[in-house]
Each structure stands twice: as C-alpha cells, then as structure tokens.
Amino acid sequence: MTQKSTRRDVLKLAGAATAATVAPTIATAQSAGGVVVIGAGFGGATAARYLRRAGVSVTLVEQNSSFSTCPFSNTVLGGINNFSSITHGFGGLRREGVNVVRGRVNAVDPDAKSITLDGGDTIAYDRLIMSPGIDFKWDAIEGYDEAAAELMPHAWKAGSQTNILRRQLEAMPDGGVVAIAPPGNPFRCPPGPYERASLIAHYLKTEKPRSKVLILDAKDSFSKQGLFQAGWAELYGDLIEWVPFSEGGNVARVDPATNTIFTDFDEHKVDVANIIPPQRSNRLVDTAGLADGGDWCPINQTTFESTIHANIHVLGDASIAGRMPKSGFSANSQAKVCAAAVAALLAGNDPASPSFINTCYSLVAPDYGISVAAIYRIIEDGTIAPVAGAGGVSPSDAPASTRALEADYARGWYASITADMFG
C-alpha cells in the first residue's frame, strides 16, 4: 500500500526529528505517515519547509519536477525575463529534510487517512496539508475548453501555457491586437491580468508599436485600478483599451479556429487571445468533498483545518480564507500559520491566534512598480479580516523615482519569497 521508498524516508526522518513532535507518529507505527503536503507551490513548499523547522517529518507530493511561479510570469510574457528565471527546483527542500515525492495525487481518503497517487501507490498521513491551487471552469465560456486553451492560452498556471502565449506574442505582426479576458471574482491574483496587460504593452511599445492590447473584462472595477490606469496613460497612451463589463466587455463565447471573441453584444477578431476563464479550487478536493459542493474549501481560518474533514488542512487559492486575496504571498503567509498550527496540534497544544500579511506588487513597466499591502487577523466570528489602518497603497502622485524604487522592491520581494519557499 505505501510507497516503499517514501515510507522508509518518512521513518528515517521521523527518527531524526524531535521526539515530542513525532512520538505519536512513530508509536502508531504501520500506517502512520506524519504530515503529508500536497502541492509544492507558494502554500505547500512553505508549509513543508516551516514544518521541518518545527521538527516535524514531512512528505511533499508534487506532480512536476520543478515549480514555475505565476508571480513574475508576466515579466516572461513581456520579454523581460526568461522562463527559467521563474522556475525553481526542490533541491533546497530535500537538503532540509523534506521528503519530496514526485507523483500526481488522484484521491484523498479522509477515513483511511491516506492519499492515492496515479499508479495506485498510497501514502498515509496523520495530518494532510493541501495547497493544490486552482482549476478552471471549462464550461463557463462557450467554446473554451482544454483544447481551445492550446490556441487561446489562459497562461494562468505558469508553464507551457506561458510559453505558448509568449510565442504567439513574438509571432504577431506589428499592428496586431492582443486581447486579454479577465474573469469575474474571485480568481487567482486579482491584479495579475492588469500587470499582464502592462508588460505586454511594454513589449509591444518597444517592438511592435502599432499594436494594441484590448482588455475585455467580466468586471467593472479591478485591483489597483487607479494606479494602473494612471500608469497606462503615462507610459502607453492609448495602446491599452479596457472594456469593462458594463460597456459590453463580458466574454460569452469564443471561436478558437478564427481567433474570434464574442462578448455579450459584440464580436472581436484578434491576433492573440489570452482567455482567463473563471476558476474554482483544484478538482482534487472533490475526491473528499472538501469544497462542500461549492467552488472553494471552507476551513477553520485559524488552523486551516477543513470544516468538512478533520486532519485535513487546506490553504492557498483553494481555501476560503476570509478576506485575504488569492495570491502567492497570501498562501505563503497562510502556510506559516498552518504549519505552526499543525505542529502545535501534533504536540497536543492549542494553536496560537495568528496574523497574516499580504503585500502585492505589480509592475506597470520594468522600472515602474505599484503595490498594496495589508495585515490580517482573526476577528470575532472566526474569519480573517484586514486590520484597519495597517498597510496601504502606493501614492497616486508619486514621482518616477518612487515607481522605480517600488519596481526594485518587487524584484526583492520575489527573490526573498522564493528563497523562503525553496531554501
């Protein structure tokens, strides 16, 4: 039942860890698997690393051999960075004693307290931490399915999709139209589509100045809207056109064969179509009913333990984390809280009341950064809410030097958070 190499590693590491934390794991012997973490992204990799720091034995299951970040993937689309610069291996995690298992999880069994991988291997857990990210609602836009995404890439999971979109941008002739279709709320990385529009505009302005970026939006407002629009006007003139929902921006149907986008009332024939469909939690959570029939997983927002099944914690984009946005930094912050809570619970202690941070940088151009920051804590009803007066937004009338400094901060943020995740 248990993967041989996995089990041996788990036991070996358990022996090396502090007795207080893992004694129950060893004592229950045969099927006990310590903590298993699913997904080596912002949530999972961070949780695995911080659990190791707490002396807990950790098996991290990830389907890919490396992780490419959505944050900064827009710089790849804008031709500023290479794809390799946003791709991270797991050597650092292994060196710190995280047992990284490559495999695709196809089921979670809360009763047996085990997960099953493709191929049939199972891994038992005492506590499971899931940070599986998002899936797309393929039925939401007529004509937009997985096959269509090869022609009209979403590029909303960094990987081959990012490269498809980048190649299309490179191949597009000057004078072409790039359409970006952001979804309705909630979705991963609220300012992401608008940073993408910015950095694609930066590329087009430099290489193909007669081209245009057309944002066909399912919403009437967006994150950091005032700052983005001021930056666009300053840097790109009328190169970027934003069509909000209430002016007919909502995409109802696509025809990938002709690169045509049909909004509620109009049609647009474009050269490059970046369709970002509506989202839900990764469908893996459905194997244990963790989304309770909805799109996202309800959790105890102090410990991230599922309200549906005990001993399973869900964090990051897949979870309902109060008023925190679905962002990589949110997942990273939640993972530290979750790791501390899991370590406390394993040791028989009460988890502490946590606080969280989320800072969100966006690049309007390589030397033009904007940001919004917030501190969160648990309020009376047990949900996560922002602390009034903490955090803030970039000033609207800042000089170029401030924007350039914020762009440097953005790069510093990326370097430090990826180091925090992967060692």
Add this chain to the structure above:
Amino acid sequence: MLAGGAGSLALYTVTAHPAHAELLIPDVVFKAMVDRMGDRTFSESGDNIAFTLPTHAETGLSVPATVSVPNSPMTQADHITSLHMFTELNPQPYVADYYLTPRCGKAEITTRIRLARSQFVYAGAIRSDGTAWITAFYITVNLGACAADIFLPDAAEAVRRRQLEGG
C-alpha cells in the same frame, strides 16, 4: 416552514455559510418580503431555488447574481410568477422583483447587484399556486489588499461618477 405576517421574525436555517448555521431573518428583510411578495406563508426553498453568487466579491459595486427555479415546467398550470432579491445590510432591503409568465419558458434571471458590505442576500420565488419559497446566500465583500485600492464601494461609485462626468 416560516410564519407569515408583517413584522414577525422567522427562524430559518441556511447552510450556505458555516459560521451562520442558523439564521434569524432580520425584520427589515422580512417586512420587505411581505411588501414585495405579499402577506403569505414563506417556505424554506430547499432545492427549489438555485441562487448563485460568488462567495467573495472584491468590491460590492457589481456582483453577479442568478436566481433560478430550475425544475419549474413553466406551463400555464405550473409556473413561477415572480422572482425577488433582498439584502440585509444595504441602505434599503429591496433589490429587484421580476414578473414572469409561462411564455418565459425558463424561470431564471441573471443580473448585477450592489452590496454595501459582507452580508446575507435573499432570493424569493412565487409559484402559480401561491407557494412562496425563500433562500439566502452569505457573500463576503472583500475590500482588502490585492483586492482594490478602493475601500468603500460607495466611495468608488462616487469616483466613477466623477470620472464619467469628467470631474
């Protein structure tokens, strides 16, 4: 089953939000229901009404909402005559009332609504035999970081108006 009558409070169970397993319909909403749907007996909708909203909205300016009675045959003998929406914590509880006929063919509307803050939103339906169903959905209106540089929906609306007016 909920007791009818203007001004009364009704105990009504919803499962849409784990933190609010039991819900007392606020007086202001109940009065609005009686006002728009008539002084009648309201029943918990169960599966009769499908009320679809996002669980979270970045701002409350324009939140998509769909109210549907998917199993209504919409025949002369058995159809939905009206669909309604109400809010608990907006300045007024009324959102919209839709009057349907068998010629609609399908008992469903989709629109966009304003929400001043996180709250329960209510949907109601009246069947041609006079049956009235209600249901509720808890939505978190997210005003935090990464979500918006606008901290009050109404302030955002005012900014937008000024932009439209060139002010």
Add this chain to the structure above:
Amino acid sequence: MAEVRVAVPPTARKGEVIEIKTLVSHPMDNGFLLDYGGRMIPRWIINRFEVEYNGEMVFSADWHVSISTNPYLIFYTVATETGQLDFKWYDDNGEIYTHTAEITVT
C-alpha cells in the same frame, strides 16, 4: 439619454427557449452618495423594465437602488412566432428608453 444594448437571436425554432441579454448605460444613482462639493446626488434610477412580444407582455421587472450602475439582465422567452420584441425602461425622471428587436421563427 441612456444607451441601450440588447442581444436577441435573429432566428429561432418555434418553441425554443431563447436567451435575451440587455445592458443599459445609466448611473442608477442610489440617492445615498455625495458629490465632490458634499451635496447629495439625488436618486435617479431605472425603476421599471417591460418586454412585449408582438404586443403581449411576457416579462417585466421592478428595480430598486441595489441594482448596479449600467443595469445588466439576462432572461428567457419562448420563440412563439416571427415578429418583434419591444423593450422599455422607465426611469425616475420620467424618461422612457426603448428598443425593438426582430426575430424570425421557423
């Protein structure tokens, strides 16, 4: 004057349930906001919407202040016969906005 957009399928089979989308440019001022000068922006909303299919009312609505700016609505009707759909929106200031769509039913 509000700009009106309506999407009705130009053709349909008899008995088919067709989807109709409408979007009206209108501020839908809810009467609770102040302008720059601190003056109350008076309530100004579309409060009534009606749809007639060859002269018969098939769908209507009362709207209140919680309907968003630029009201958007999707609803349905049965394609019964070739003819026209007449849409009417009434606002607080007594203005009526209209739109007519033709449909061919086969």
